[in-house]
Amino acid sequence: MAVKNRDAFVVVDIGDAETKATLVQRENGVYRLMGTGEAETTLDAPELDVTIGICRAVESLRKFGGRLLGEEGPEGVRLLCSSSNGGGLYMMVASVISIISGESAQRAALGAGAHLVGIFSKDDPRPEYRIIENMRDTRPDMFLLAGGTDGGAFNQVLEMASIIKDADIKPRFGSDYRLPVIFAGNIEAREKVAEKLTELYATRAVDNVRPVIERENLGPAKEAIYDSYMEHVITHSPGYERLAKWVDGPILPTQAAIGRMLYTYAERRNANLLAVNVGGSTTDIYSVYRGVFNRSLDAELGLTYGAMNVLKTVGIERIERWLPEAMDERKIRNIVGNLMVLQLEKFSTDERLIIGALAREVIRIGAEEHKKLASRLKGITIRRTIADTFAQSLEPTYLDMGDTQVIIGMGTAFDGSLGDATMLLLDSLEPIYLTELYIDRAGLIPHAGMLLGEAPEAAFSVLTGETLLRLGTCLIPAGKGEGEAVKINLRRQDGKTSDESVNFGEIKTLPILNGETCKIEAISGKGLNLGKGKEKMLDATVTGGALGLIIDARGRPLKTPDKKNTIKRWAEVLSPAGSR
């Protein structure tokens, strides 16, 4: 095997359909993305070997760095890999109390990039035999059992372990290995839980996800999930055993790599961050608020395989409301149906409009679901004072659109024009006050996330230099008003100033170059608030994006207008901004 260059990385992400490889290398002390290559994922017949697709994807990088991958593995580079094929990591979680240890277990599993296929607890209203049935019928890749604080609930933890034992759960793939079960509950119950489960499952115990009621400790459970994923799950897919010998470090679930990158980015910027990833069949929401990371997943809601499920969930009216022109219900339903059954690669204008409407709804649902999980720890007794009544720390969710500095859009939903991508984020998430909007234009956030552990500078070089595109900073007053909604004085770095105003119900962009910073003084109109109180002035420094500075004065909560012309007019403000 060739000597590895410690400063050259081939990073591969294996998706359901596509394997994407990148070459990142240090030149003159600076990490650069040399190129990217793609090939079809080869997990299925006739190839049945995931390394074939990797070799093909890496082969297209040859022009950037010569031969990088041979029969024995990487040549002169370090190989890092994430994977989401087969729908990702399917996990079940069980606990004693659903809103306490149950939510902590969910956060650990989702944070590790899992797709939850079963959530169980001792306070589950379903009869025990139904729980057992459900466990048996849904074959996961892994199980996480939590419950009890350290020194707390004991018998209930063992009862849940008994249920898991009785269910004799088989793993999703491979009949020749035992399902990994990670116990991250009451430390005093470890031995007894192991006694119950070791015969049937590959068990391991890690530190409690909820050692005390007031504190969560998700790190050890997440690490155990990664280890079990590598040791037990992924090696049972065709070709992964070979791949495991090639890689420098563990193969992570793609969603875990994304989560790591987003968390580190938010921490480095000292910002609150919200990111959405809308795919064909799932919608992921990631958030980092005041240093707390959360991820939630809406399985079965997406823009191709999950499109009809979105329509079924939200109803036709919620799709119709986003369309700039009236469209026959049958036509809408047929288009949505065809998105699912045909998986088109090119879209007509009507199809694009409906995809946009579905995306708005699916992000909206995802954000609502995310709020439930991204919340302060439940089960803690809080003494409220009058001052606390107004404090954000006691809000049921961390999600605060008025304190969100960064929003990132990922996935196929953002493949259209920059204007469409911007409107999609504004309409679905309804940010308020000042927020920077970004999209993952090259789909390389997983790759950046894999680089984090080995070369953080390389990760940030890929993230900020190659894949994150700032659409613009948005200035958005909250509330309802009329007439002049925002009056703004813009001072550029060269000292030039300009005054602008935007009426209620309008969107406007001010031309600030991408990366240019300006000082603004903005006053909201009657009934409106820019975060400093109604009709108060906001002083801030803003950074321009591809669309400049965007002022969205349509009011919050956003009300979709009855007149279709207004939707059309809104879309037209940003649509000439062109494509990526």
Add this chain to the structure above:
Amino acid sequence: MPRYTAVENNIIIRKTRRLPTVGDVLVKLCEIVREDTIIARGRVRNPELVEVRVDQRIGVDPYNLSGYMLKAEGNAVKKDEVIAIRRSFFGKSTRVCRSPIDGTIEIFSKSSGKVLIRGEPLPIEVKAHIPGKVTELLPGEGVVLECKGSIARGVIGLGGETHGFIESLVDAPDEALTNGLIDKTHAGKIIVGGSFATLEALRKAASVGAAAVVVGGVDEKDLTELLGYELGFGVTGQEKIGLNLIVTEGFGANPMNSEAFQLFKEHRGRLACVDGTTQIRTRMLRPEVIIPS
């Protein structure tokens, strides 16, 4: 783009016919079978699972229950058969727990005092679905069958497997299938339409007893009406709507692809074996019409 070929003409078709469980294979290697020949029989797990709180019925602590049980895990039980008994006061006071169903003791939990009884296994059989020759035996499971013929695949279907003789009711692939074109003579037939089938046509086809409708498109709204619920995900095959449906092109009015239309026209009156099962994501399984040579 779809990862399947819409029409394949004059090819060797191989079908694996397998029980979802272990059972008896009823045919021999090289045997020629008809589409309705039963290939294998077996018994599958009964979904009925009944929980019995034996500890409460006989009034003992769950941890002491073992000594009172008359049946163990895996034992067959009959309805009303005593599965646990507790005698006290020298036999003068007796409490029993009886099985509420015929079945098998699946789980006896010593920690909770619960017994789960699974209903008796349900009989199941697998038919050949296509006429052909048995080319491989899968002991205890089924067979591989082979025949020559053509396949037309659709994008989504409803209902499982059926067969019948092909009846093309339209002259052109862009012609709609309406209820006026369907009558009682189409009972048991595979009706082939053109671009679109109206809801009334689908209902009429079901009412006259047609085996299946194959058509370029249907409205999603009509499909919802027909099913009585919205489809959601693209996983079908278990629907009970009185007939099977194969949509070859997509939702809305879509002229049937000329290859498929021609295939059906040329084989009018011939046997077609239809499977509406669709799994768009997980297995990329599309509905199909097999026309054996």
